[in-house]
Amino acid sequence: MKLVIPVVSLETGGTRFIYQLANEMVDKGHSVEIVLPEKASVAWPLRAQVTRVKELTTDSIPPADFILPNFYPTVFPAWASKKGRVVRLSLGYEPLWVPEREKALASYHIDAPIISISEWHRQLILQGTGKNSTIIPGGVDSSVFCPSPKKSLSRGRYSLAYILRSKEHGYTWKGAEDFWEACQRLTQLVPPFDILVVAPEGANYPAPLPYEIVNAQSDSEMARFYAQADIFVSTSYFEAFSMPPLEAMACGTAVVTTDNGGNRDYTINGQNCLLVPPSDIQQLTLVLAHLLTQGTLRNQLALNGLHFAQSWTWRHAADKLEALLFQLART
Structure with missing residues (x-):
């Protein structure tokens, strides 16, 4: 079948879903075309056809069996084009955070099936719109995300890994301030430790440590x-x-x-990770202190997570997407 996926960009973060599903569908023998603005970033190695257009409009959407718009601005030109059956791929419930809340909400009320990416996400869409959706979960490529030696073996001190998405770049829900506050408190409870940070937007955060x-x-x-932490x-x-x-689990790192x-859908507290309530800095601090000082538990969580992550593959996600589209094609 021919799939067209119009996107605003393919930068880091949630657009991995599009990149991975597109590549897997190509590998399964389908024709996949990614359509995006001419200046949009592409951070991933795509095996699908990439078509750049001046802007995403009804005229720039190619014909297809199925069109899978995702972020809400891509939904309206896809729907108005009438060039293929639209299936609304939701990578996050946008009315929760985007300024154009009403427009984002309207993108869920077109007469098209919806794909969600977790049970919680499905429930969120259902509560917000009254519309059900089909879950296509994420995955991890275990041939890439796999264990390698820990830096602590050579440095003699443990390390925490953290992906910094700061408020200054619009990521108000990532809890960066909570992480730094917990780390500051940790210094009073445990021996010295290292902090490894990936900052996708190039943020140079004025951290307290x-x-x-x-x-x-x-x-x-x-x-x-992931693996070295x-x-x-x-x-x-x-x-x-x-x-x-999930990627960190696949790399043999305690989470x-x-x-x-x-x-x-994939975390089991006390078995493959330790869970804390959002914004509970005190509990986050205590859990990190416990894990930094309890090597047996830390190693067991890492091992369990590694084994658990092996079944979460992108091919499984693509199989579910393919089955959904074939089912829709018959109706």
């Missing part, structure tokens, strides 16, 4: 970032799925994450 910026522009570099920390208040903790909703 020294930290090491890790330049990770590719999946293999991100995998090393002893604990990966995620502090988001809400996420539609939240891929980094401490907030219960952000979208990660409930």
